[in-house]
């Protein structure tokens with residue numbers, strides 16, 4: 412018998428997490444657990460931890476759990492390495508029914524031993540998954556013993572999927588990184604050295620930004636975690652500044668590094684021309700060095716002369732088109748709103764998986780009346796608001812792609828799977844070209860919307 416399914420928007424608890432600017436004035440409900448009965452687009456704790464730690468290039472990433480959790484294998488993710496390729500594997504203990512009944516500790520120990528002997532890594536990260544949290548394998552004790560036996564860092568990542576949401580996974584990853592960079596004594600600070608937090612070197616994005624900073628006379632100790640290694644991560648405490656691209660995943664890390672090492676931090680963004688220019692100037696101002704300031708202005712002038720007219724060309728084709736955004740963090744959503752504004756496009760729907768209250772305040776200020784803002788959305792809501800708001804394009808990740816295409820809408824991948832850079836001046840031009848190609852594709856006229 413067919414049943415009448417309620418629309419997800421009819422689930423009363425969800426209404427607090429959906430706001431239309433100009434119609435509802437109460438702050439949006441965010442940073443809360445997902446509502447039972449909704450299929451959240453949000454990822455699990457393990458996924459949050461893995462996404463942050465995976466680009467540590469010379470680490471063995473060992474997933475203690477069923478094989479399905481170990482899906483980050485060879486090149487599904489777009490992080491690039493200038494050194495080791497070890498991170499591109501995804502090792503798993505492949506827990507089966509028998510292990511669940513009798514415990515997986517012996518199997519885990521055997522896996523660690525085998526990997527240590529075969530690959531001789533300096534660091535091994537052992538991820539806990541849902542079932543490991545349920546059966547209670549003692550990862551901490553096993554890793555401690557293995558560290559002593561093999562003379563390497565074997566660090567547990569306590570990321571059982573059910574123990575929270577993706578944001579909790581970010582925090583778990585930051586705790587692991589803090590363990591990796593810990594120094595027994597105070598280290599001297601190096602002038603004009605910084606760490607670049609929240610860039611995962613997708614398609615070489617961290618290399619683009621490193622190039623700009625080098626030209627300004629600033630050295631990047633390490634990016635967290637794009638193209639990082641155990642050795643480069645351990646140079647982090649000597650930096651004079653932390654800059655943060657992805658505040659959702661790395662805001663906690665920056666705050667802890669300020670407490671422990673006294674390193675101040677700046678939230679920046681290299682998405683879009685406007686934010687890139689502003690971020691470079693803010694970094695330059697922090698160091699207060701006239702030579703850095705003059706190099707920064709020369710760089711901005713040169714790049715804007717190249718990419719400013721390119722963006723204007725795309726703007727002529729895109730003016731008046733409508734965009735919907737659903738991404739992981741609030742900071743990226745804010746930059747994307749500005750980037751669509753640069754392209755003359757109106758943002759009609761914007762949502763995030765893990766946005767924070769102050770980020771939603773900024774989003775609220777940036778968007779026009781009538782824009783729908785939603786936290787921790789589900790597919791039903793995304794489809795509904797894309798249609799109601801008349802979006803021509805959705806920008807999101809791999810889980811959102813089929814939603815857009817099924818509705819006959821253009822789509823842009825802005826997640827870790829992509830293979831082309833969207834950061835900096837060159838990334839802004841790539842983004843504009845991709846938006847134009849998908850929104851203006853002739854294919855849409857053959858669809859019956």
Ligand code: SF4
Pocket residue numbers: 455456457458476479480539540541542570571572573
């Ligand atoms: S929710 Fe649990 S089972 Fe699913 S991927 Fe995350 S850790 Fe694995």
